[in-house]
Amino acid sequence: MKPLEDYLVIDFSQFLSGPSASLRLADMGARVIKIERSGVGDICRTLYTSNLIMNGESSVFHAINRNKESFEVDLKNEVDCEMVRELLKKADIMIHNFRPGVMERLGFDYQSVTALNPTIIYGEISGYGTEGEWRNKPGQDLLLQSVTGLTSLTGNANSGPVAMGLSIVDMLAGAHLAQGLLACLYRKAIKNEGGFIQVSMMESAYDFQFETITTFMNDGGELPQRSEKNNANAYLGAPYGIYQTENGYLALAMGSIPQLGDLLGCDKLLAYEAVEEAFDKRDEIKAILASHLSTETTETWLSKLEPADIWCADVLNWNALLDHDGFKVLNMIQEVEMVDGYRYKTTRCPIRIDGELLTSTKGSPKLGQDNDRIVKEFITQKTIANV
Amino acid sequence: MNRPLEGLLVLEFCQFLAGPSAGLKLADLGARVIKIERPNTGDACRQLSIKNLFVDEDSLLFHTINRNKESYAADLKNPEDLEKLKKLIGKADVMTHNFRPGVMEKIGLDYASVQNINPKIIYGMVTGYGKEGPWKNKPGQDLLVQAVSGLTFLSGVDTDGPVPFGLSVSDIMCGNHLVQGIMAALIKRAKMGKGVLVEVSLLESILDVQFEVLTTYLNDGGKLPDRSSAKGSAHAYLSAPYGMYETKDGYIAMAMGNLPNICAIINCNISDLYVEAGSAFENRDKLIVRLAETFKKQNTKKWVDLLESHGIWCAEVLNYQTATNLSTYKKLEIEQELNLGDGKKMKTTVSPIRLDHQKLTASKGAPKLGLNTADINKEFKLD
Numbered sequence: 036m037k038p039l040e041d042y043l044v045i046d047f048s049q050f051l052s053g054p055s056a057s058l059r060l061a062d063m064g065a066r067v068i069k070i071e072r073s074g075v076g077d078i079c080r081t082l083y084t085s086n087l088i089m090n091g092e093s094s095v096f097h098a099i100n101r102n103k104e105s106f107e108v109d110l111k112n113e114v115d116c117e118m119v120r121e122l123l124k125k126a127d128i129m130i131h132n133f134r135p136g137v138m139e140r141l142g143f144d145y146q147s148v149t150a151l152n153p154t155i156i157y158g159e160i161s162g163y164g165t166e167g168e169w170r171n172k173p174g175q176d177l178l179l180q181s182v183t184g185l186t187s188l189t190g191n192a193n194s195g196p197v198a199m200g201l202s203i204v205d206m207l208a209g210a211h212l213a214q215g216l217l218a219c220l221y222r223k224a225i226k227n228e229g230g231f232i233q234v235s236m237m238e239s240a241y242d243f244q245f246e247t248i249t250t251f252m253n254d255g256g257e258l259p260q261r262s263e264k265n266n267a268n269a270y271l272g273a274p275y276g277i278y279q280t281e282n283g284y285l286a287l288a289m290g291s292i293p294q295l296g297d298l299l300g301c302d303k304l305l306a307y308e309a310v311e312e313a314f315d316k317r318d319e320i321k322a323i324l325a326s327h328l329s330t331e332t333t334e335t336w337l338s339k340l341e342p343a344d345i346w347c348a349d350v351l352n353w354n355a356l357l358d359h360d361g362f363k364v365l366n367m368i369q370e371v372e373m374v375d376g377y378r379y380k381t382t383r384c385p386i387r388i389d390g391e392l393l394t395s396t397k398g399s400p401k402l403g404q405d406n407d408r409i410v411k412e413f414i415t416q417k418t419i420a421n422v
Numbered sequence: 423m424n425r426p427l428e429g430l431l432v433l434e435f436c437q438f439l440a441g442p443s444a445g446l447k448l449a450d451l452g453a454r455v456i457k458i459e460r461p462n463t464g465d466a467c468r469q470l471s472i473k474n475l476f477v478d479e480d481s482l483l484f485h486t487i488n489r490n491k492e493s494y495a496a497d498l499k500n501p502e503d504l505e506k507l508k509k510l511i512g513k514a515d516v517m518t519h520n521f522r523p524g525v526m527e528k529i530g531l532d533y534a535s536v537q538n539i540n541p542k543i544i545y546g547m548v549t550g551y552g553k554e555g556p557w558k559n560k561p562g563q564d565l566l567v568q569a570v571s572g573l574t575f576l577s578g579v580d581t582d583g584p585v586p587f588g589l590s591v592s593d594i595m596c597g598n599h600l601v602q603g604i605m606a607a608l609i610k611r612a613k614m615g616k617g618v619l620v621e622v623s624l625l626e627s628i629l630d631v632q633f634e635v636l637t638t639y640l641n642d643g644g645k646l647p648d649r650s651s652a653k654g655s656a657h658a659y660l661s662a663p664y665g666m667y668e669t670k671d672g673y674i675a676m677a678m679g680n681l682p683n684i685c686a687i688i689n690c691n692i693s694d695l696y697v698e699a700g701s702a703f704e705n706r707d708k709l710i711v712r713l714a715e716t717f718k719k720q721n722t723k724k725w726v727d728l729l730e731s732h733g734i735w736c737a738e739v740l741n742y743q744t745a746t747n748l749s750t751y752k753k754l755e756i757e758q759e760l761n762l763g764d765g766k767k768m769k770t771t772v773s774p775i776r777l778d779h780q781k782l783t784a785s786k787g788a789p790k791l792g793l794n795t796a797d798i799n800k801e802f803k804l805d
Contacts, residue, residue, distance in 0.1 A: 038610035038618075051634075063606045082678075084634070084659035086703055087642045098637035167753035173677070177656050178737040181666065181675035184745045188588030190578055196666045196673050196739045198656035199587045200576030200649070206631060208774075210598040215775040217605035218426035218451045224612040230426070231778050238774035241756050243594060245771045246439075249486040250472055251742045252757065252769040258741050267565050267586045270472040277569060277584045284584050286569035288561075311474070348566035350584045352646055353639055356572050364555030367629050368640065380640040382633045385626035386603040388610070389619050 037064025038388060042220065045070060045122055046103070047131035047143070049077045051202050052160045052174070052236065054099045055209030056216065057130055061102040062384035062393045065128070068409065069100065069400065070119060073109040076402040090377040092399070098381050100399040101371050107403030110141050117422045118414050119143070124152050125413060127223070128216055132160040135170045145231050154229040156219040158212050164235045174236045176202040183240040184259075188247065188269055192261045208239040246270075263318045265325060272314030273321050277350055278328040284350035285333050290340075292320055298339050301327040366392060373398035423780055425452025430608070433458055433511065434491070435519035435531075437465045439564070439590055440624060441548045442487045443597030444518060448604065449490040450773035450782045453516070456798065457488065457789070458507065461495045464791040477768055480788065486770050488788040489760055495792030498529050506804040507531075512540050513802055516604055520548035523558050533619050544607040546600050546620045557625075564590040567624040573632060576658055580649040596627035635659060652710035661702035662709035666739055667717035674722050677735035681709070687732050688725065690716035755781055762787040 042065040046057040054069075054077070061067040071077055079096045087094045106122070108115040123129060129148060131138055138144040138159075145157045162174020172178075180186050180198050190197030212234045219230030241248055247259060247270060259269035265276035267286075274287040274295060287295075292313055296304025303323045307316065328336060333349050340347045356362050369383045377398065384393040430453040434445040442457075442465070449455040459465055465488070471481035494510075496503040511517060517536065519526060526532040533545045550562020560566070565586055568574055573591075574584030599622045607618035629636065635647065638659060647658035654666040656675075663676040663684055676684070681702050685692050692712055695705045702709065717725060722738045729736045738744075745751060758772045773782035799805050 036610070036614070038606035059602060063602075084638060084657075085642065085645075086700065087638055089641055094638040094641055095634045097641075098634045163750050164754050167750035169748070169750040172737075173735045175677040175735050177664065177666075177675050177677050178735060180656075181673075181737050181739040182745055182748070184740060184742040186666065186675075186739055187741050190582070190585060190588070194578070194582075195653065195668065196675075197578055197585070197588075198666065198675075199591070200578070200647075200657050201573075201631060201635065203587075203591070203631070206595075207598070210595070210602070211774050214447060214451070214598065214601050214605065215777065217602060217609065218775075219777075221605055221608045221612065222424075222426035224609055228424075233776040233779075234774060235754060237750065238754055238756060238772075241771055242774040243591075244589065246472070246483055246486055247589065248742065248746075249768075249770040250475060250482060251746075253477075253482055254473055254475060256743060258743060261588070266588065268588055268590075275565065277565075277574065277586060279583060284569075286565050286584075286586075288563045288565045314473075346561045346563045346566060348560070348569045350569045350574060351572060352575050353572040353636070354644065354646065356570060359556075359570075361551055361555050361557035361570070361625075365552055365623075365626060365629075367626060379637070381637040382629055385599050385622060385630040386606075387619075387621040388603065388607065390621075 037393065039064040039220070042066070042127045043125060044068070044128040044130065045126045047129070047133070048160065049132065050079050050082070051099060051205040052208045053130050053132040053212065054079070055206055056158070056213040058099055058102065059213045059384065060128070060216065062395060067103040068122065068405070069103050069105045071105055071107050071402055073107050073403070076105070076107065080402070089379060090373065090375070097379055097399045101381060102395045102397045103400055104405040104409070105400035105402055106409050107406055114419055114422045116142065117418055118410065120151055121414050121418050122409070123148055123155065126152065126155060127220065128156045128158065130158045130212070132174070135161060135165040149229060152229070154223060154227055156216055156223060156230045156232065158216050158232040160208050160212055161233070161235045163237050165233070176205045179204040179236045179240050183237060183244070185240060185244060187259055188261070190261065191266045192263045203243070204236050204240045207243050208234050208236045211239050211242065262321055265321045273317040274324055276321060278325050280328050280333045280336060281331055283333045285328060285336050286348045286350055288346040290345045295324070295345070298343055298345065299327060299336065369394045369396070371396050371398040374401060374404055423777070425777070425782070427452035430454065430515040431513060432456070433514045433517040435517065435521070436548065437520065438467050439487060439593040440596040441518050441520040441600065442467070443594060444546070444600040444604070445491060446487060446489065447597070447601045447773070448516070450784055451775070455491040456794065457491050457493045459493055459495050459791055461497055461792065464493070464495070468791065477762065477766070478790070480790070485760070485768060485788040489770065490784040490786045491789060492794040492798070493789035493792055494798050495795050498531070504529070506799065508539050509804050510798070510802055511536060511543065514540065514543060515608070516544040516546065518546040518548070518600065520562070523549060523553045537617055541617055542611060542615065543617045544604055544611060544620065545617065546604050547622070548596060548600060549621070549623045551625045552623045562624050564592045564624065567592040567628055571625060571628045571632070573628055575647050575649065576635065578649065579653060579655060580651050591631065592624040592628040595631050596622050596624045599627050599630070650707045650710060652707045652714070654714065655710055662706045663713055665710055667714050669717050669722040669725060670720055672722040673739035674717060674725050675737050675739050679734050684729070684734055685713070687729060687734065688716050758783050759785065760787040761785045
């Protein structure tokens with residue numbers, strides 16, 4: 036049995052942050068119904084990354100929305116609104132990521148929904164909270180990375196701002212929302228109480244940076260300084276970083292500098308005996324390491340370092356990773372199927388429960404594909420007649 | 423405040439970041455979290471400092487990750503200590519550990535053995551690469567996991583070679599996944615009345631972080647990500663203008679948007695490079711370079727004001743000094759002050775989750791090693 040079987044989630048959210056939270060709940064066993072705008076649906080359906088179109092829709096939509104149902108409605112139409120209200124009466128969780136004020140206008144804000152269903156758990160994601168000066172700004176991932184200092188941590192000292200090349204803040208906000216919702220679902224299971232969870236991308240971005248921003252708060256407000264070359268963490272000394280070798284790259288996470296000098300046969304490193312030099316002279320040390328490591332293959336270096344328990348690894352791209360037994364043993368890829376028979380490969384939920392993988396063969400929904408079934412199952416003719 | 427996990431007891435046998443960051447989240451949501459630490463040394467993170475910053479005898483890093491917890495010192499190799507721990511496990515709801523595969527089996531605290539002590543326990547395990555396969559004994563270290571996962575080919579420009587994320591992203595996401603798994607397990611236990619095993623690994627977590635782009639890769643014939651050659655580009659799979667551009671006095675970030683419209687607003691001629699909608703992808707690198715020439719001509723504020731007045735998604739790129747001065751940063755109450763005893767205080771972040779209109783603040787600082795050993799012995803009658 037999956038942990039969230041028998042729970043119903045009504046998800047109004049679009050793009051990545053909210054839908055990534057409902058994907059997690061779906062993989063844990065919940066039934067997730069996407070509420071989508073008639074004719075258009077989740078805008079993510081047409082948000083293409085590269086030029087790849089899969090069965091008429093974007094690859095990212097398929098990745099984020101598998102294992103869900105789609106209920107296509109017009110929230111400006113009173114009959115449709117009444118049907119959604121019927122669904123919410125039976126739901127355990129509802130999610131949205133509209134900008135502040137939108138749900139109030141539509142009549143699906145926290146107060147209105149708890150009036151329909153007092154034990155519902157209501158989750159919302161915003162970019163910058165619901166009150167401050169920036170509450171109406173778009174909650175877009177790169178912009179959040181940019182205004183929270185995150186772009187000053189990756190890349191080298193002279194690279195200028197460097198983004199993390201994924202929508203990491205969206206995913207963090209989604210993860211935090213899922214945590215809040217699950218905590219409330221536990222409370223509901225014990226005490227039969229509802230709850231209200233709010234997450235903002237800005238707070239999630241700082242939670243991600245909790246170590247470095249706490250350092251900033253306590254070191255007199257110094258800005259992070261990335262190393263000149265081979266930077267992997269602005270706050271760590273040499274050798275922490277990735278280095279080019281004769282035939283590829285080597286990631287090196289620790290090791291005292293003289294010990295590395297000894298193992299790698301690099302005499303210049305033997306002089307850096309004082310522990311603090313690893314940080315204070317990291318640019319110098321990294322330059323020596325970089326020039327030395329470029330002279331032999333990755334395999335040669337690994338064969339010298341791994342037996343000495345130095346933390347190091349080869350650097351793989353996806354082709355090399357997918358070919359590796361270390362990857363294959365994880366069974367990380369699953370195939371899913373849409374209602375029209377279109378099949379595609381994607382990753383599975385990263386959590387194992389009682390030794391089992393949380394997989395599902397259900398692909399992403401076509402817009403409105405579940406309307407008839409949902410109406411039949413949840414909506415009485417009286418509901419429609421009353422409007 | 424009625425915190426959802428109130429009344430739950432969590433025993434944390436974890437060190438460093440992934441496991442302890444999960445313990446911190448559970449603590450902020452209301453659980454009582456006791457770190458089980460080796461006498462004399464404790465969590466190795468106590469001595470792992472960044473910029474050599476310490477508060478009393480422990481690193482600032484340790485204080486950041488382990489606030490709102492208690493500490494119980496016990497030697498897992500000492501039979502007396504182990505007996506006490508088994509009694510404590512009998513009272514616990516959750517235990518977590520991040521030892522390498524096989525360690526807990528040797529000690530006799532693996533899931534099967536612990537179920538005999540407490541059949542209703544939620545048992546959370548963090549590994550680097552899972553329990554099987556050729557990598558199972560490799561050190562579960564963040565940079566190395568990033569390195570083997572393909573993640574390092576997504577950031578920066580194509581001539582940079584691999585560029586890791588500048589934070590311990592595998593650790594942090596894995597901690598987030600552990601929290602999710604533990605809470606799902608608590609829900610399952612509430613229904614079924616039995617213990618639950620939850621397993622996560624750094625590698626599976628960092629693959630999950632790449633789920634969108636991996637799905638693209640798995641369905642486009644295995645094309646590797648194609649990072650731009652143009653400085654400031656921010657995503658290997660998104661077209662121009664997505665990226666950050668130098669201005670006269672700083673940098674501006676541009677989200678996805680209608681390129682001809684944006685170029686008309688900033689007065690940048692792209693007619694030779696942009697002939698149809700697909701050009702934004704095909705000529706991405708040249709377009710980014712062209713846009714960069716225009717953005718250099720004015721100050722950031724001028725560009726942001728102009729573009730925002732047309733509804734274009736953009737922002738000034740800020741550093742920690744300018745970012746923490748924003749009124750929104752203050753309004754969101756991102757910081758809290760911890761009480762470390764003896765009148766000492768330190769600042770750090772608050773939980774990012776707001777519950778029933780309130781922030782989940784907690785002023786309790788991280789514990790000294792073994793701070794609560796005597797009290798816990800007494801409370802649970804372990805002696």
